[in-house]
Amino acid sequence: MEWAVFTTIALPAITAVMLMVIPSHRRDLIRYTATLSGFALFIISLLIFAKYQFAGGGPAFEMQLGWLENVAFLGEKGITYHLAVDGIAAPMVLLTGIVIFAGSLVSWSIDHRNKDYFILLFLLVSGVFGVFVSLDLFFFFFFYELAVLPMYLLIAVWGSSSDFGTFIRTKEYGAMKLTLVLVGASTLVFIGILATFFESGLGSFDLQILGSVAYDENFQKIVYPLFMFGFGVLAGLFPFHTWSPDGHVAAPTGVSMLHAGVLMKLGAFGILRIGMTLFPEGAAFWSPVLMTLGVSGALYGAISALSQRDLKYMIGYSSISHMGYVMMGLATMTAIGVNGAVLQMFAHGVMTALMFAMVGALYQQAHIRDMTAFGGLAKKMPRQTAFFVIAGLSSLGLPGLAGFIAEFHIFVGTFHTFPWAGALGILAAAITATYILRMLAMAFFGPFNQKWEALKEMGPTDMAAGAILVIFLAFMGMWPMPFVDRISSTVANLPGITS
Amino acid sequence: MNLDWSLLTPEYILAGWAGMLVLVSLFWRGFRKDWLPYLAAVGALTATLTSLVWINFDTNFAGIIEINNYTAFFRIFFGLIALFVILASARFVKDKLSHPGEYYALILLATLGANSMAAATELLTAYISLELLSFSLYVLTSFAKFDARSNEGGLKYMLLGAFSSAIFLFGISLIYGVTNTTQYSGISQVMAGDISSIDTALFLGLAMILSGLAFKVAAVPFHMWTPDAYEGAPFPVTAFISAISKAAGFALFLKLFSQAFLPIVDDWRLFIAALATITMVLGNLVAIQQKNIKRLFAYSSIGQVGFLMVGMASLSVANTDAASAILLHLVGYVISTLAAFVVAIIYFNLTGKEKISDYNGLAERAPFLALVMSIALFSLAGMPLFAGFATKFILFQTAANEGLIWLAAIAVVMSFISLYYYLVVIRHMYLGKATESTRLSVSWIEYVMVGSLAVGVLFVGIYPQPLFNAVEASTQFLYTASHAVSVVAGNRW
Numbered sequence: 001m002e003w004a005v006f007t008t009i010a011l012p013a014i015t016a017v018m019l020m021v022i023p024s025h026r027r028d029l030i031r032y033t034a035t036l037s038g039f040a041l042f043i044i045s046l047l048i049f050a051k052y053q054f055a056g057g058g059p060a061f062e063m064q065l066g067w068l069e070n071v072a073f074l075g076e077k078g079i080t081y082h083l084a085v086d087g088i089a090a091p092m093v094l095l096t097g098i099v100i101f102a103g104s105l106v107s108w109s110i111d112h113r114n115k116d117y118f119i120l121l122f123l124l125v126s127g128v129f130g131v132f133v134s135l136d137l138f139f140f141f142f143f144y145e146l147a148v149l150p151m152y153l154l155i156a157v158w159g160s161s162s163d164f165g166t167f168i169r170t171k172e173y174g175a176m177k178l179t180l181v182l183v184g185a186s187t188l189v190f191i192g193i194l195a196t197f198f199e200s201g202l203g204s205f206d207l208q209i210l211g212s213v214a215y216d217e218n219f220q221k222i223v224y225p226l227f228m229f230g231f232g233v234l235a236g237l238f239p240f241h242t243w244s245p246d247g248h249v250a251a252p253t254g255v256s257m258l259h260a261g262v263l264m265k266l267g268a269f270g271i272l273r274i275g276m277t278l279f280p281e282g283a284a285f286w287s288p289v290l291m292t293l294g295v296s297g298a299l300y301g302a303i304s305a306l307s308q309r310d311l312k313y314m315i316g317y318s319s320i321s322h323m324g325y326v327m328m329g330l331a332t333m334t335a336i337g338v339n340g341a342v343l344q345m346f347a348h349g350v351m352t353a354l355m356f357a358m359v360g361a362l363y364q365q366a367h368i369r370d371m372t373a374f375g376g377l378a379k380k381m382p383r384q385t386a387f388f389v390i391a392g393l394s395s396l397g398l399p400g401l402a403g404f405i406a407e408f409h410i411f412v413g414t415f416h417t418f419p420w421a422g423a424l425g426i427l428a429a430a431i432t433a434t435y436i437l438r439m440l441a442m443a444f445f446g447p448f449n450q451k452w453e454a455l456k457e458m459g460p461t462d463m464a465a466g467a468i469l470v471i472f473l474a475f476m477g478m479w480p481m482p483f484v485d486r487i488s489s490t491v492a493n494l495p496g497i498t499s
Numbered sequence: 500m501n502l503d504w505s506l507l508t509p510e511y512i513l514a515g516w517a518g519m520l521v522l523v524s525l526f527w528r529g530f531r532k533d534w535l536p537y538l539a540a541v542g543a544l545t546a547t548l549t550s551l552v553w554i555n556f557d558t559n560f561a562g563i564i565e566i567n568n569y570t571a572f573f574r575i576f577f578g579l580i581a582l583f584v585i586l587a588s589a590r591f592v593k594d595k596l597s598h599p600g601e602y603y604a605l606i607l608l609a610t611l612g613a614n615s616m617a618a619a620t621e622l623l624t625a626y627i628s629l630e631l632l633s634f635s636l637y638v639l640t641s642f643a644k645f646d647a648r649s650n651e652g653g654l655k656y657m658l659l660g661a662f663s664s665a666i667f668l669f670g671i672s673l674i675y676g677v678t679n680t681t682q683y684s685g686i687s688q689v690m691a692g693d694i695s696s697i698d699t700a701l702f703l704g705l706a707m708i709l710s711g712l713a714f715k716v717a718a719v720p721f722h723m724w725t726p727d728a729y730e731g732a733p734f735p736v737t738a739f740i741s742a743i744s745k746a747a748g749f750a751l752f753l754k755l756f757s758q759a760f761l762p763i764v765d766d767w768r769l770f771i772a773a774l775a776t777i778t779m780v781l782g783n784l785v786a787i788q789q790k791n792i793k794r795l796f797a798y799s800s801i802g803q804v805g806f807l808m809v810g811m812a813s814l815s816v817a818n819t820d821a822a823s824a825i826l827l828h829l830v831g832y833v834i835s836t837l838a839a840f841v842v843a844i845i846y847f848n849l850t851g852k853e854k855i856s857d858y859n860g861l862a863e864r865a866p867f868l869a870l871v872m873s874i875a876l877f878s879l880a881g882m883p884l885f886a887g888f889a890t891k892f893i894l895f896q897t898a899a900n901e902g903l904i905w906l907a908a909i910a911v912v913m914s915f916i917s918l919y920y921y922l923v924v925i926r927h928m929y930l931g932k933a934t935e936s937t938r939l940s941v942s943w944i945e946y947v948m949v950g951s952l953a954v955g956v957l958f959v960g961i962y963p964q965p966l967f968n969a970v971e972a973s974t975q976f977l978y979t980a981s982h983a984v985s986v987v988a989g990n991r992w
Contacts, residue, residue, distance in 0.1 A: 179918075
């Protein structure tokens with residue numbers, strides 16, 4: 001199965017190269033190639049998830065190739081291409097597989113230079129898989145930056161600007177803001193890596209080797225925030241989240257799905273994999289701060305979403321709110337809370353991808369996203385409405401759907417450690433219910449607005465993409481054990497996590 | 500005294516070829532002028548290939564030039580730079596400049612000077628080599644005779660350059676005065692001993708040599724000539740300056756400071772660290788405001804020099820890590836910058852435009868050129884897959900390992916700031932609307948050049964081990980040569 005882990009990185013890269021060779025006027029061939037590759041990645045990630053033996057929770061399917069060794073300060077195993085999957089990475093790999101398949105399906109509607117679009121999209125996906133499966137700090141960072149690199153062009157070329165009447169948020173603005181904020185935040189991570197390597201003094205970037213060191217407590221307290229804030233910005237950590245709504249709204253549908261669905265998870269994953277694993281004492285010291293920022297994000301995101309009229313902005317702010325829950329889960333430092341955080345990462349990834357896909361399908365026909373301009377769309381597009389309702393209900397934590405399982409874990413963990421935060425979190429969940437129901441009532445139900453007589457049901461590719469996402473939302477909501485087993489077996493072994 | 504004249508064969512080839520080019524263009528009337536670049540390219544290639552013979556040697560010529568892997572590394576490196584610049588010049592020189600024979604001859608002579616800078620083991624030889632390189636570059640900068648900008652740039656470069664050479668020479672005389680030798684190894688022996696009675700003159704000399712070198716590599720505050728010389732010089736000459744004068748400057752800088760002055764590293768470390776800081780900060784911040792692509796590259800190269808100076812500040816008596824990291828980043832920087840320049844030269848040849856806003860719509864008109872330009876710029880910004888990521892990572896880690904984590908942190912932040920102005924160029928290429936929509940016709944030789952540089956950028960970025968091995972093999976000699984260095988326990992910054 002080692003091949004499968006390797007393939008998750010190699011296949012998107014190969015797809016990108018293959019797409020370069022295809023002449024750009026063969027638009028359908030490009031679409032089929034991309035979708036086929038997305039499907040293959042979906043199957044492979046499903047296989048990795050299913051085959052992962054969770055007993056013990058250790059890394060599985062390990063493979064290690066030398067990359068840069070025995071030169072300068074690098075000793076044996078200096079920088080290695082070290083890949084493996086554990087119980088936290090397995091659901092993330094599955095999530096990436098699902099979202100890229102769905103994303104390549106909804107990207108069928110892209111006509112303008114779709115070759116370049118898919119090349120960049122698959123380059124990005126290669127980076128995303130790379131982060132989830134890397135066990136080497138150098139490559140972790142390598143893939144982390146690789147995942148951000150294509151973003152600028154993807155948003156600036158294929159995105160859309162938002163007109164607010166008095167001013168316009170251009171797609172160039174959103175793209176530049178997103179890229180600069182994310183790369184800027186990653187400088188903190190970079191500095192943290194430099195310090196960690198120096199402090200360990202082992203001549204290796206391998207995470208298992210670095211993890212075997214007991215770092216000085218003061219060092220941990222200084223270095224952990226570098227990772228917490230550096231990665232946290234990509235996870236939409238309040239108050240460094242403002243790039244996220246602007247970026248997500250400006251991005252084309254497929255990219256919004258990947259970015260909100262998967263890329264933001266890289267940030268939370270980084271905090272968990274690097275920050276909390278290497279520096280448990282630092283994490284414990286900073287956990288009240290992370291909890292405060294997490295709760296603030298959850299509340300602030302929810303309140304902001306309540307006042308949005310643009311559907312995409314609403315989803316963008318709801319992402320910040322939901323990623324706030326993830327931060328809360330991580331900050332509890334308890335097994336159940338961290339479990340919940342990882343579950344929420346998966347649940348939110350699928351749910352938000354579904355929402356973006358459905359808004360994208362609507363925008364493609366209506367060319368506006370103002371929810372107050374619609375009304376009673378359920379009459380014209382019943383299936384699309386159904387998908388939207390499912391995503392919304394998962395978002396507000398309806399039992400039976402994925403969001404409930406995740407939030408339940410997080411709140412239990414929070415009430416054990418920071419009861420005040422748990423109470424505020426519940427409040428945020430209540431606001432979530434308000435804005436979701438308000439949006440559904442405004443746009444999809446109520447009296448039909450005759451202006452939208454010409455709207456049709458979404459196309460087959462969008463439908464297929466939506467269906468896959470809905471299946472996984474329901475699957476996790478009704479039978480969470482495959483997820484919980486894998487995640488909890490690994491989380492239980494993390495240093496500094498209380499049961 | 501070893502007088503094995505054959506050791507200098509690559510240099511003879513360069514000098515002889517340069518003379519031959521002048522003679523051919525002067526006296527052989529029937530020789531087609533547009534074949535001259537290819538003749539010159541054969542010369543550069545021959546010198547490069549001949550240099551391969553002296554890999555894994557450890558010998559010297561009369562104690563003033565040493566031939567070892569460090570020399571071999573730079574001979575090959577400079578030879579390849581000259582080769583690419585010559586090929587990239589062909590169309591430009593044919594269209595816009597007169598006297599092609601002298602032009603190519605000067606490039607080969609500059610390469611000869613650069614080779615000797617890397618090979619010298621003695622201050623006066625180093626000085627003469629440096630002057631050979633500089634004079635060739637002064638003439639090349641003002642080569643566009645009837646272009647006022649070129650004359651202005653050349654004059655500025657020459658006046659300031661002559662001034663800095665004088666300071667450099669004064670520094671040498673002070674060092675000679677107190678150490679009684681101009682040999683690197685002799686100087687390091689004196690410095691390793693008790694220097695408390697002579698330190699004022701010694702440090703003054705050191706400071707003067709440092710300022711002279713800082714001028715040549717364009718470190719702030721000795722960088723004032725750079726933007727004007729870059730903007731005024733004929734386009735391929737700008738590429739040549741940004742590649743070879745930096746590379747050769749650092750070859751000399753590194754050798755001098757890791758051999759002659761290493762014993763008192765703790766005394767100069769902070770000065771170089773301070774220079775590195777202001778160079779990085781100023782170069783990268785001023786680059787943001789540039790409108791002309793050549794001035795952008797001028798300031799971005801100043802920023803890159805700042806990163807290389809971070810490596811210089813990390814030199815240590817204990818190991819060669821910093822030296823290796825500098826060479827590695829130097830190679831990454833030169834390949835990336837040449838790739839960017841070759842694209843810019845091709846674009847300039849076709850359109851005569853050099854403003855950043857003129858790059859609007861390049862992605863539509865010449866997708867491959869735009870792609871390579873993006874690769875080169877992302878590499879300079881230190882993004883993964885490309886050379887800059889791996890080389891910067893190693894360089895900054897070296898600084899952190901020497902305890903200079905604050906300097907590494909500034910470097911990381913400045914590297915991030917550089918991403919912005921590179922992205923602006925990319926934005927123009929991919930998002931700007933072209934004023935014309937015709938496809939640009941790029942010749943096959945230009946495709947090969949641009950393509951091979953792009954492959955180089957990707958290769959160093961994806962699999963740097965072979966390059967790193969070569970770098971390590973050459974930097975080993977820096978330290979074995981200064982045998983007499985006894986480690987002086989000093990305070991660490």
